[in-house]
Amino acid sequence: MLGIIYLLLCFGVGWAICTYAFPGIYNFTCRTYDNKNIYLSPYLLLLPAWFVSGVLSITWLVYLIGFLARNTASPLTIANAIILPMALLFWGITFYIKRIKNNTLDDEKLLVCKDSKTRIKEGLLLGGIILLGAILMWSTFYVKDESLYIGVTVFSDFSPHIGMIRSFSYGNNFPTSYSHFAGEDIKYHFMFQFMVGNLEFLGLRIDYAFNIPSIISFVSAFSLIYVLALKITGRILSGVLSCVFFAFRSSKAFFTYISKLPKGVNIWKALWENTEFIGDTPHEDWGLWNLNVYCNQRHLAFGISVMFFVLILFIPHLYRMFETIKEDKFSFKKIFFSRESWEFKSIRYPIALGLLLGSLSFFHGSAVIGCLLVLFVIAIFSKHRLEFLITALITLILSILQSRSFISGQAVSPKFLFGFIAENKTIFGSIDYLDRLLGILPLVIIAAFIIGKWIDRYLILAFLAPLIFAFTVSLTVDVTVNHKFIMISCILLGIFGAYLVNRMCEKKELVYTIAAGIIIIMMTITGIYDFTTVLKKNSRMGKIVLNMKDPLTQFVRDNSDSKDIFLTAPYTINQLVFGGAMLYQGHQYYAWSAGYDTDYRDLIVKKIYEAKTPKELDTLVKENNIRYIVVDYDNRISSEYNLNEENIRATYKCVYESGYDEWKMSIFDTKVLETDIQ
Template sequence: MIGLLYLVLNFTVGWAICSYVLPELGALTRLDYRKRDISVSPFLILLPSWYVTGTLAMTWATYLLGMVFQNKEQPLFYANLIVILVAFLGSVLTYLVRKRKALPKVAILCNNKRSLHIEEILTAGVFILAFLLMWTTFFIHGDKLYIGVSVFSDFSPHVGMIRSFSYGNNFPTWYPHYAGEDIKYHFMFQFLAGNLEYLGLRLDYAFNLPSMISFISAFFLLYVLAVKISGKSGVGILACLFFAFRSSKTLFTYLSRLPKGTNIWDALASNMEFISDTPNEDWGLWNLNVYCNQRHLAFGLTVIFLVIILFLPRLYALFHGLEQTSSDRANKNDNTRKSFIDTFRYLFLTGDGWKVKDFRLSIAVGILLGSLSFFHGAAVIGCLLVLFVMAILSNRRLEYAIVAGIAILMSVLQTKLFINGSAVEPEFLFGFIAENKTIFGVASYVDRLLGILPIVLIVALCLEKKVGKYLILAFTAPLIFAFTVSLTVDVTVNHKYIMISCILLGIYAAKTVWMLFEDRSVIRKLIGAIAILLLTSTGIYDFTTVLKKNSPDNAIVLDLKDPLTQWVKENTTSRDIFLTSNYTINQLVLGGAMMYEGWPYYPWSAGYDTYGREEKVKQMYEAATPAELMKLIRENGIRYIVIDRDNRESTDYTVNEENIQATYECVYEEGEGVNKLSIYDTNKMH
């Protein structure tokens, strides 16, 4: 119950903050960006805004207080006691103040019945989608935890991180698959889940509930953004549809390669793997599976959409003024040279272009975005890229500068707190993961990856007015960044920037397609229907594959009451480092054990020196004498040594089990023969 209370307080705290910082937030759904009336229910922007604002505030407060009380046996007890009490009192106080001021009440639902029915369909559809994705990939039945086969890889560090907080005292924070050093991975969403489990929510509820709320919130805000740009609810629905189901040629390529005489429906029904025509596409890198295994991504997208919604009026205001200036010049028959000078002066040399009219909003958005850095760092970078392009041709540019300055400063401070050294190592790298990193090779890659989306966007670019053309350019900025810059050793992680661009650009794809349905011509409506089919077919089929792959029969099943998991929980702390084989997800990880080095891909992609540790693991397991072993164990801070079948059959080293047995006392043992698992405590010598 306390965990549910904490989630509810996320909303009430967010409401309290937004009441002071964004008092007119609900009113944003009354007009589009051209000041035309629209019918959108305020709850579609209010609930997501309250959620992300309150969650960021409460989660950071809880974590930082946990750091303060890290020397206590249960730091989260004291941290949550203070945060929950302050959050409750703050929410009540805000309510009483607002009630005393007799402020006008804001309706939660719109008055237009047609729009309300559309929103009901959207809400129901997104809720069902979120439920299916989250609860088919991670759920508990009885005493068993089921982890979907398409997510278990990413969930190894996620579950380890969650349990390091709910079962342990991971302050200062270590990475569960590379214990003993700093934390380079954005982990705060996992901390949120771990704290919810600590507060009494069952593990699957603790992870799935905030994941579902984040996923639904992202769709709600994308719908609001699309309607405010287009003025039409149909565009909002299509934008959400394109968000859920990606555009790609992959399905059609797959079908074209089936042998002659193959029954297409049988082939599609029997296939259990993600179809692929580009590198790593078979990981489920581009489809809804991403939101299953990277639960924090939807949270980051929600913040991005909210920030863009709040700052787009500045862009539209400048273009509106530019249109008026152009009209005035046309009436005066000004020459081309004078027109250019007047345009340049209006764009960059007027007070409206630079002055700050709302310090409060700018500071609040900067803090909001900066607080996101260790929830999802790529979302911060992607948002700043879009804002940078928007700012060039927006009024009140200094407000953008305030946002960027605060966000970057907070990101740097968090990096200094968590990371030794630099968080990123930027370098120019053209081509992303395209097989042929030439202009034509990249063009071929984009064509295969995105299907007809680029073609639809080219049409949109031709049809849109100046502000629309420029906004398409701004939304393309993360995609351009992904194909030219690498920030980590694993450039594949840039796929999130491409996804951010595709989701935002999907608004203009939706707007273009919707124009076909507004035409009376049956032919154009048919073309629109075909376009929707081509834009979503691969994504829809990917969704069916997600469900098939993650059936309970295929799941990784862990026992919540397994003796090894319980032993780790009851006898070790988050400062105890385990020397193990290169585990992914197993009963030891479920217990919250901190591994010297788990599966190396996870820490390697986060920027850790896995090659150096692999050599040290080899030296410790192969140590020839007790003295050599003790020296290595002491140097590397190892508390427990695990020997199991994986060690004994490893091709990377030959474990000297006799030497370990002769040096340290065995404190846990299960199984027999080659399957025997033994844990040796390096604090207990023979």
């Protein structure tokens, strides 16, 4: 119950924050950016804005109080006991002032559009988005009959995610450490997992704690892209198609897959029986580009929701400048050196948006970078550039403060790297890669650029900024993580693809209607098939099943906290991780891609498991702050080292054991010696 109250308070506090920070936001859905009337329900903008604002503020406050109370028995108890009543009080005072005392929330400010036909269309769209989000989240992560089922398309990413969640709900991970590289700093954006952990701590079962905010975030992202599309195009069909193109990616993969089927093979049967993600670009078999990303990176939808909201509020400045250029013709001085091109219209908006975007850094850092890239290009030809500068400075200051608090050393190590993960990292190799990856989307956007207005063309260039960044800069050792920048660009560019199709349909000529239909099919068929693959993989293939009441999970919960480090085989996800165990060296890819020195720890793992004497073993254990040593089947068959299990048993007391023979799992407590170590 408390977990539900927490989420409701997020909406309530978000409403109060937006009431003070963005007082004119209710009227933002009345007109397009070029000042034309539109039918658009305010709730499609307001509810996501309230949610992200409330989550960011409440979750950070709970974390900070928890950190200050880290030396107590239950930091989250203290943090929630302080922040939740304060949140309720803040909402109550704001409601009293705005609604009762000043009566500023009158009946004219309805959450729904006055046009009944528009309400029906929006309801159908929103219902479809909610259904899609629910299917994706619940099909990949759910509890049934006291067992947690994790889909095969998400279990890899969920390994560190669940470890982080349980490190808060079961442990005391303050100061925060990475669950698959325990004992050091935290380089990975973890705050969404902290929120989920806190929701579980407050009583929500883990699947509800993870799925409910994930679905809300997913719906928020789609709602905001719909609002942005209507603000730019003024057409409901463009908004709907923007959501469709958001959900179902454009790619040649479907057609390439069919073309490579052997002669005589039944195409429909092959498509139905296939359970692998299709595509011939590197890592496309991971499901890197389709809806599965929002299943295994639940924090991504939340991050881009904040990004879309910030863009929605800043883009009007660009339109005002282009309107000035249209009226007075191009004037270099007036565009770049006039007072109105720099002065801020409102100090409130840029400060609030800077706080919002800056506090997102450890929820999803890539969304922050992607947003700043787009804002930078937009600012060049916008009025009120100081507002952009204020927002950017606040964002950078908050990001730097967070990075220095959580990360030892540099947060990122940017370097020039052309070509992303294209096999041939040349200009033509990259063009070939994008052609195979994105299908006809580039051609559609080029057509939209050619026939569009100057403001549309400039927005297309701005929306391309994250994609260009992905192909030229690497921030981490694993450039593959740049795929999120490409996805952000494709989602935003999809608005103009939708607008082009919309304009073709408006011509009411058969040839244009057929062409529009062909474009829609070619831009979505791969994504639609990817969606069916997500469902097939998670229904037909074996899931990871974890016992909610497993003795090993309970042992970890009862006998350790987040300061106790477990030395194990390179685990991904199992009952020990599910208990909140902090691993000295989990599966290396997670920590390596986050920037940790996994090679060094591989060496230490080898030395400890191969140690020949109790003294050698105990010295290594103390130097690396190991609390528990786990010996199981994976250790016994490891090709990386020769396990000296006898030495471990002779040195430390075995405090947990299950199984038999080579499948036996034994946990040794390094604080309890079996022998005197000289």
